[in-house]
Amino acid sequence: MSEGSRVWFVPDGYLPEQSSGDQLSHEAICVLNTSVEQAQLSISFYFEDRDPVKDVEVIVPPERTRHIRTDKMDGVEIPRGVPYAIRIESSVAGTVQCSRMDTTQEALSLMTAMAHPVER
Amino acid sequence: MSEGSRVWFVPDGYLPEQSSGDQLSHEAICVLNTSVEQAQLSISFYFEDRDPVKDVEVIVPPERTRHIRTDKMDGVEIPRGVPYAIRIESSVAGTVQCSRMDTTQEALSLMTAMAHPVER
Amino acid sequence: MSEGSRVWFVPDGYLPEQSSGDQLSHEAICVLNTSVEQAQLSISFYFEDRDPVKDVEVIVPPERTRHIRTDKMDGVEIPRGVPYAIRIESSVAGTVQCSRMDTTQEALSLMTAMAHPVER
Amino acid sequence: MSEGSRVWFVPDGYLPEQSSGDQLSHEAICVLNTSVEQAQLSISFYFEDRDPVKDVEVIVPPERTRHIRTDKMDGVEIPRGVPYAIRIESSVAGTVQCSRMDTTQEALSLMTAMAHPVER
Numbered sequence: 255m256s257e258g259s260r261v262w263f264v265p266d267g268y269l270p271e272q273s274s275g276d277q278l279s280h281e282a283i284c285v286l287n288t289s290v291e292q293a294q295l296s297i298s299f300y301f302e303d304r305d306p307v308k309d310v311e312v313i314v315p316p317e318r319t320r321h322i323r324t325d326k327m328d329g330v331e332i333p334r335g336v337p338y339a340i341r342i343e344s345s346v347a348g349t350v351q352c353s354r355m356d357t358t359q360e361a362l363s364l365m366t367a368m369a370h371p372v373e374r
Numbered sequence: 375m376s377e378g379s380r381v382w383f384v385p386d387g388y389l390p391e392q393s394s395g396d397q398l399s400h401e402a403i404c405v406l407n408t409s410v411e412q413a414q415l416s417i418s419f420y421f422e423d424r425d426p427v428k429d430v431e432v433i434v435p436p437e438r439t440r441h442i443r444t445d446k447m448d449g450v451e452i453p454r455g456v457p458y459a460i461r462i463e464s465s466v467a468g469t470v471q472c473s474r475m476d477t478t479q480e481a482l483s484l485m486t487a488m489a490h491p492v493e494r
Numbered sequence: 495m496s497e498g499s500r501v502w503f504v505p506d507g508y509l510p511e512q513s514s515g516d517q518l519s520h521e522a523i524c525v526l527n528t529s530v531e532q533a534q535l536s537i538s539f540y541f542e543d544r545d546p547v548k549d550v551e552v553i554v555p556p557e558r559t560r561h562i563r564t565d566k567m568d569g570v571e572i573p574r575g576v577p578y579a580i581r582i583e584s585s586v587a588g589t590v591q592c593s594r595m596d597t598t599q600e601a602l603s604l605m606t607a608m609a610h611p612v613e614r
Numbered sequence: 615m616s617e618g619s620r621v622w623f624v625p626d627g628y629l630p631e632q633s634s635g636d637q638l639s640h641e642a643i644c645v646l647n648t649s650v651e652q653a654q655l656s657i658s659f660y661f662e663d664r665d666p667v668k669d670v671e672v673i674v675p676p677e678r679t680r681h682i683r684t685d686k687m688d689g690v691e692i693p694r695g696v697p698y699a700i701r702i703e704s705s706v707a708g709t710v711q712c713s714r715m716d717t718t719q720e721a722l723s724l725m726t727a728m729a730h731p732v733e734r
Contacts, residue, residue: 256732257621257623257701257732258623258730258732261377263377263378263406263408263469264406264469264471265404265405265406265439265468265469265470265471266402266404266441266471266472266473266486267439268441275719277718277719282626284625284626284697284699285625286623286624286625286660286699286701288623288658288660288701298408300406300408300437300438300439301438301439302438302439302440302441303438305437306437317660317665317666318660318661318662318663319625319627319660319661319662319697319698319699320662320697321626321628321662321697337404337439337440337441338439339404339406339439339469341377341406341408348625349623349624349625349699349730350625351624351625351626351727351730352626353626353725354484354486356482356484357719358397358482359395359397359477359480359481359482360480360481360719360720361481361601361719361720361721361723362716362718362719362723363481363482363483363484363603363723364484364714364716364723364724364725365473365484365485365486365605365725366486366626366714366725366726366727367471367486367487367488367727368488368727368728368729368730369488370378370469370471370488370491371730372376372377372378381497383497383498383526383528383589384526384589384591385524385525385526385559385588385589385590385591386522386524386561386591386592386593386606387559388561418528420526420528420557420558420559421558421559422558422559422560422561423558425557426557457522457524457559457560457561458559459524459526459559461497461526461528474604474606476602476604478517478602479515479517479597479600479601479602480600480601481601481721483601483602483603483604483723484604485593485604485605485606485725486606487591487606487607487608488608489608490498490589490591490608490611492496492497492498501617503617503618503646503648503709504646504709504711505644505645505646505679505708505709505710505711506642506644506681506711506712506713506726507679508681538648540646540648540677540678540679541678541679542678542679542680542681543678545677546677577644577679577680577681578679579644579646579679579709581617581646581648594724594726596722596724598637598722599635599637599717599720599721599722600720600721601721603721603722603723603724604724605713605724605725605726606726607711607726607727607728608728609728610618610709610711610728610731612616612617612618
């Protein structure tokens with residue numbers, strides 16, 4: 255039995271333009287790889303008014319988690335203040351959750367959702 | 375393998391009556407269409423004490439996301455301060471997530487959930 | 495194709511003991527019934543250290559949503575400050591989402607999750 | 615029909631380093647066991663840069679919920695300020711939801727997600 259799925263979607267991505275205090279407004283794609291193989295992720299970013307940025311590569315080692323900050327990625331710079339969405343494909347089955355910290359106003363706010371899997 | 379489902383549900387919709395600061399209390403239906411076809415959405419709104427408003431049409435172009443503000447839709451005006459719920463049907467398989475920003479009190483709060491799919 | 499499932503679970507229920515401002519800390523079980531039949535809900539509440547309270551009945555009319563406040567139910571009084579969990583069974587297939595507003599501290603915070611369905 | 619699944623995943627675990635007011639920043643793994651059998655949980659914790667801590671045991675009695683604080687567990691001490699992830703395996707089918715309260719800044723913020731099940 256595989257430990258999750260290989261393709262995941264997150265429709266609601268957004269990097270707030272403003273931050274307050276010492277916490278930067280940000281989002282993280284959190285991936286869990288419980289297998290004994292390395293997971294090769296291919297992450298694509300979709301927008302409202304421009305072509306997608308496809309196949310940004312990230313590695314998750316065997317039996318590790320990675321919480322990938324979307325504002326600090328190699329290979330893509332997501333603009334702040336712009337709606338986006340995410341497609342994650344992995345070489346091995348795993349699980350994906352995406353969270354946002356918004357510090358636009360003076361206290362931080364969090365939200366999170368499990369990504370939506372394609373079962374295969 | 376299709377990239378999601380064609381019918382989605384969000385039982386907890388609510389537009390807070392009040393806002394503070396420069397952020398308006400609002401909700402967004404976030405849709406990701408990774409296909410190369412245009413997605414024709416038909417969105418219906420259900421209430422506690424009145425008949426539903428059915429089949430409001432929205433387009434999501436191929437390989438695009440749209441974050442649809444429910445307080446700024448053509449074809450329906452959702453009243454503030456009233457519980458509602460949402461059914462989204464799409465001509466092509468995609469994914470849907472719904473989020474709320476509540477600024478009733480002096481700092482904003484966020485919540486989000488993936489919509490619930492009917493698998494077909 | 496049915497529009498959802500008939501049995502749903504929410505493991506994380508909690509009514510905070512304190513509130514501030516004019517918003518009462520509360521939770522709501524949000525149910526969407528898109529069918530043309532009335533949905534008869536049977537809701538059970540589970541606790542950490544006492545027997546469950548089973549089969550509290552609630553009606554959701556055809557093509558309606560109901561956002562059921564767990565602090566204002568007929569048939570059960572959920573104590574504040576105590577972990578609980580919820581099982582919802584419905585006579586017709588529908589969808590369920592559960593949300594909390596916590597106003598313990600001076601600005602409100604929201605969280606929400608789709609309930610977990612048993613597919614049948 | 616079983617009431618949930620036996621294996622669940624939560625990719626986004628994080629215990630904030632700071633707290634303010636009288637609410638400690640924390641996370642809870644919330645488990646609902648509606649069966650008439652005791653559920654024996656085996657919980658494993660995954661990190662970004664060290665080996666996992668596997669098979670921490672927790673009991674959930676029949677027809678009970680347990681909201682398990684990850685900062686107060688016997689058998690593992692999760693460091694604060696470090697990303698982690700969780701795998702929960704149960705001897706009987708149940709449901710799992712994981713929530714965070716973050717009080718780093720002066721008002722609390724909540725987030726929650728249903729854990730992702732492996733169907734079996």
